[in-house]
Amino acid sequence: MKQTAISVQDLYVSYFGTEAVSGVTLDIESGNLVGIVGPNGAGKSTFIKSVLGLIPRDKGLVNILGAPVKEVQKQIAYVPQRNHIDWDFPITVLDAVLLGTYPKLKWFRRPRKKEKQWAMECLRRVGMEDFSRRQIGELSGGQQQRVFLARALAQEADVFFLDEPFVGVDVSSEETIVKILKELCRHGKTVVVVHHDLSKAQEYFDQLILLNKELVGFGAVQDVFQPDVMQRAYQTPFAFMNEMGV
């Protein structure tokens, strides 16, 4: 049963009068792994942050799972860019994953044995259970990203947003992450990934959102990942696509 997981209508966002996202309208069905691509400064992060309600929008409507974002925030997991995290923070791997259980804990309640076991289970899924007692800064970039994916898994969300999850990540971690994301989609979850590197886009995603402030393209990967469409967003000839055998 497919249903609309994310519905964005006529979304406008600006920073002090400078337009960052301009008139984006799209519907994403549940069970899709969606990549957001576009040149630097195209408003990719801004787009997902405004969809999540983290920055105010000038105009437009966003519904997630059929309701305004504020009502379904606990069904949404968000993985921030790695460079937004203080990796010297005094927190262990397990405690960082435990944060994923916080949204469902009531005020004044602490995570208990049940939550800790669940967090360990999520760590196992990303293959990081042996590192549970390490401080997060002692891990490699790929391991750190896997821990943050485990935290998102711990949230038991229905919709996942990941901002540049593959930056500074080793190949095997990237494979693990993609495998888990695909698995989530098979179970009907919706996953949206801001993605920088076009080379793997076709392999990873079901659908692509091509942004350059405006929505340049949206749809199945094979339809959007065409030289003429991509060129409109990047404003440069897409010669390299030929090299990649497109």
Add this chain to the structure above:
Amino acid sequence: MEFIQAVMEYGFLQKALLTSTMVGIICGVIGCFIILRGMALMGDAISHAVLPGVAISYMLGINFFFGAVFSGVLTAIAIGFVSQNSRIKHDTSIGIMFTAAFAAGIIVITMLKSSTDLYHILFGNVLAVRSSDMWITLGIGLFVIALVYLFYKELLVTSFDETMAAAYGLPVRIIHYFLMTLLTMVTVASLQTVGIVLVVAMLITPAATAYLLTDRLAVMVFLAAGIGAVSSIVGLYFSFTYNLASGATIVMAATSLFIVAFLFSPKHGWLFKLAKTRRQRASLQ
């Protein structure tokens, strides 16, 4: 030994000891969140910003606690407003607002013609703590500790990853001002012990020392509280024995502990890191 005897004997010394220990504990606890959020400068700002509130409270004859919390929180809001609504960066905004508040405070106090009070507010005089002040400090202390305990989960997640906290619906801005209010209350409680000018040291130094000793926030909070308390007691001893300003001796005690941790911390200490580098290089010879 003499000090312990004196503590048994003199009521004023007992009050000083209790008050400054509590100040050490709560400064350590709140300080952990302040330094992890990169708000050390904010701690300095809020502590200075309570001055006009204290002065106006004296003028109106009300308890200085209310005026101080009011002017502290108001300054925190003004700092946030300016940095969020202009190109002025956060640290610049802090610099503008807290010096303005501090200057206003000095003018009000000068108008009241009370320069001795000003001296004590600025530098602290823990040996002159009255019973009522002690009870206020203890009350504030227990209140602050209780709130940190109750909202520990929220303070942890907003300090570590504010975006995630906002994404799942926590009111991160309210939590920020909640912490600013706690910070102001701690500052007020510390006024007589260390004084406005040196409060920031008690907020930052014990927390930073604890930060070098552990990789878990919960442990860090307890360590910082302990280090703060020990600094207060040791500082008070030197203040009493050698007749020195209590704020200065307490801060020097805290700094000494920091230097020890900086050099000898088992994991993050300078010597340990040096030894590790040496070993690594030797293994490559």
